[in-house]
Amino acid sequence: MSRLNVSLPGLDLKNPIMPASGCFGFGDEYSKYYDLSLLGAIMVKATTITMRYGNPTPRVAETPSGMLNAIGLQNPGLEEVMRNQLPALEKWDVPIIANVAGSSVEDYVRVCEKIGDAPNVKAIELNISCPNVKEGGIAFGTSAGIAKELTMAAKSVAKVPVYVKLSPNVTSIVPIAKAVEAGGADGITMINTLLGMRLDLKTRQPILANGTGGLSGPGIKPVAIRMIHEVSRAVDIPIIGMGGVVTVDDVLEMFLAGASAVAVGTMNFTDPFICPTLIDELPKRMDELGIESLETLIREVREAR
Amino acid sequence: MLQEMMTVVNQKEIAPDIFEMTLSGELVKEMTKPGQFIHIRIPRSDLLMRRPISLAEIDHSNHTCKIIYRTDGEGTTVLSQLKQNDLLDVLGPLGNGFEIEMVAPGDVVYVIGGGIGIPPLYQLGKELFAKGATIYFLNGFASKEVVYYEEEFKKLGELFIATDDGSCSIKGHVGNLMEEIVLQTKTPKAVFACGPSGLLRSVEERFDNHPHVYLSMEERMACGIGACYACVCPSKKDPAKNKKVCDEGPIFKSGEVII
Numbered sequence: 001m002s003r004l005n006v007s008l009p010g011l012d013l014k015n016p017i018m019p020a021s022g023c024f025g026f027g028d029e030y031s032k033y034y035d036l037s038l039l040g041a042i043m044v045k046a047t048t049i050t051m052r053y054g055n056p057t058p059r060v061a062e063t064p065s066g067m068l069n070a071i072g073l074q075n076p077g078l079e080e081v082m083r084n085q086l087p088a089l090e091k092w093d094v095p096i097i098a099n100v101a102g103s104s105v106e107d108y109v110r111v112c113e114k115i116g117d118a119p120n121v122k123a124i125e126l127n128i129s130c131p132n133v134k135e136g137g138i139a140f141g142t143s144a145g146i147a148k149e150l151t152m153a154a155k156s157v158a159k160v161p162v163y164v165k166l167s168p169n170v171t172s173i174v175p176i177a178k179a180v181e182a183g184g185a186d187g188i189t190m191i192n193t194l195l196g197m198r199l200d201l202k203t204r205q206p207i208l209a210n211g212t213g214g215l216s217g218p219g220i221k222p223v224a225i226r227m228i229h230e231v232s233r234a235v236d237i238p239i240i241g242m243g244g245v246v247t248v249d250d251v252l253e254m255f256l257a258g259a260s261a262v263a264v265g266t267m268n269f270t271d272p273f274i275c276p277t278l279i280d281e282l283p284k285r286m287d288e289l290g291i292e293s294l295e296t297l298i299r300e301v302r303e304a305r
Numbered sequence: 306m307l308q309e310m311m312t313v314v315n316q317k318e319i320a321p322d323i324f325e326m327t328l329s330g331e332l333v334k335e336m337t338k339p340g341q342f343i344h345i346r347i348p349r350s351d352l353l354m355r356r357p358i359s360l361a362e363i364d365h366s367n368h369t370c371k372i373i374y375r376t377d378g379e380g381t382t383v384l385s386q387l388k389q390n391d392l393l394d395v396l397g398p399l400g401n402g403f404e405i406e407m408v409a410p411g412d413v414v415y416v417i418g419g420g421i422g423i424p425p426l427y428q429l430g431k432e433l434f435a436k437g438a439t440i441y442f443l444n445g446f447a448s449k450e451v452v453y454y455e456e457e458f459k460k461l462g463e464l465f466i467a468t469d470d471g472s473c474s475i476k477g478h479v480g481n482l483m484e485e486i487v488l489q490t491k492t493p494k495a496v497f498a499c500g501p502s503g504l505l506r507s508v509e510e511r512f513d514n515h516p517h518v519y520l521s522m523e524e525r526m527a528c529g530i531g532a533c534y535a536c537v538c539p540s541k542k543d544p545a546k547n548k549k550v551c552d553e554g555p556i557f558k559s560g561e562v563i564i
Binding site for chain 1: 355535
């Protein structure tokens with residue numbers, strides 16, 4: 001067993017690094033540039049029951065050490081994802097985490113029911129936290145009761161473990177985390193983007209056509225670390241941490257906060273080779289910090305809390 | 306697509322706030338089509354988003370390429386401060402580039418550009434010139450003081466300029482210019498355009514049903530390689546779907562997308 005191995009429900013990861021959903025398309029886009037089998041896993045773009053066009057443009061705006069996006073869950077819909085996108089990734093030795101979104105409980109259930117049929121989908125990431133769509137998304141992630149109900153509904157039909165992606169756009173994240181754990185979630189992924197806005201001084205209008213968007217990038221890392229730290233002390237299910245990861249030190253900081261694996265988001269756009277670079281650099285930094293293996297580190301953090 | 310730390314060979318301001326930068330590196334070998342772009346990481350750690358900038362010139366014999374850009378934000382201002390021998394993180398070449406296979410020696414072609422959309426048309430012009438085409442360049446600028454590459458374009462074909470304020474050549478936008486030139490010349494074999502969406506729309510309308518009209522689109526990008534779905538534009542055939550400017554463009558055939 002390698003010192004980078006991490007074992008999570010449904011996921012035996014050869015290393016803990018994976019691109020975050022929405023920041024890696026359906027994976028194939030980056031396969032032109034490196035061997036995707038290097039990755040611990042891939043969290044593919046959100047899938048909804050039917051095709052979604054997404055929001056009008058502009059959909060992105062720069063912020064200090066970050067980015068706002070309002071893509072609006074554009075995707076070709078479940079049928080097309082099952083027919084083309086997921087099979088295209090089968091040639092790579094990498095587990096897929098399918099991000100599932102919807103605008104009603106029924107929508108989520110229908111996608112969750114089917115998407116685990118793809119042989120490479122090893123887990124579902126239930127997206128109850130997208131800030132960029134009017135119906136669904138975040139509306140499910142800001143109420144503990146609804147989050148629990150949706151988790152239970154997804155679990156009742158899913159053929160693979162269900163991880164729930166939490167929103168940071170709440171007064172307190174712990175009750176939501178506890179609710180999804182009580183609803184049977186196998187794990188938590190966190191954090192989704194923070195709701196933000198930028199205005200154009202010349203036009204006096206929002207830069208994004210949607211008005212608001214989701215803030216990501218290194219600017220949000222302290223928020224992610226704080227929330228992972230809080231949630232990891234309140235629940236027993238594992239956490240895949242994300243939010244502003246740029247360096248191997250960020251990866252290890254997420255582990256110290258309580259994560260058991262780490263997803264990289266915005267930085268894929270800045271440096272498309274960021275994931276293989278982090279995987280390559282991680283052992284050396286672990287040596288320097290006296291970390292024998294990641295499983296040992298996870299255990300130590302759990303025992304210390 | 307490759308990533309390389311390219312070297313700044315030269316940088317100069319060719320008009321107020323318009324800069325020409327020459328870069329050298331192995332990446333130049335991959336640059337094969339006019340209209341492609343490179344995705345530049347701004348050398349300042351808080352500016353995360355790369356800037357897509359089209360290739361103005363590709364020089365395989367010297368392993369160099371040129372970009373021309375306007376400083377209208379923090380990123381391009383940082384870029385304009387780079388000096389000779391500085392290194393720049395570049396991804397590319399990206400995008401599909403202009404199709405010019407159908408152009409034969411002696412064919413009349415229109416190359417139409419506006420403002421900061423003009424740079425990729427220079428490399429295109431060089432390649433069309435090498436094919437023996439008769440080129441009519443129709444370039445629009447805001448005013449005389451921001452006109453650039455006048456002599457360069459004149460070496461490749463006939464250059465017509467329009468300025469918004471009338472301070473140089475014809476007053477008005479390129480659309481007016483286009484009407485005049487069309488009357489003077491033969492029907493073009495192909496039309497290539499790059500510039501603001503108003504310009505692209507007027508080109509598309511003027512050459513409705515022409516089989517070889519190619520339009521270079523611009524949209525805010527994040528990844529530049531088709532993964533983030535930021536830079537989309539609606540497909541004309543099926544408005545419920547859209548096309549990614551970075552990956553499926555930036556050049557689209559007339560009628561392919563809604564501008």
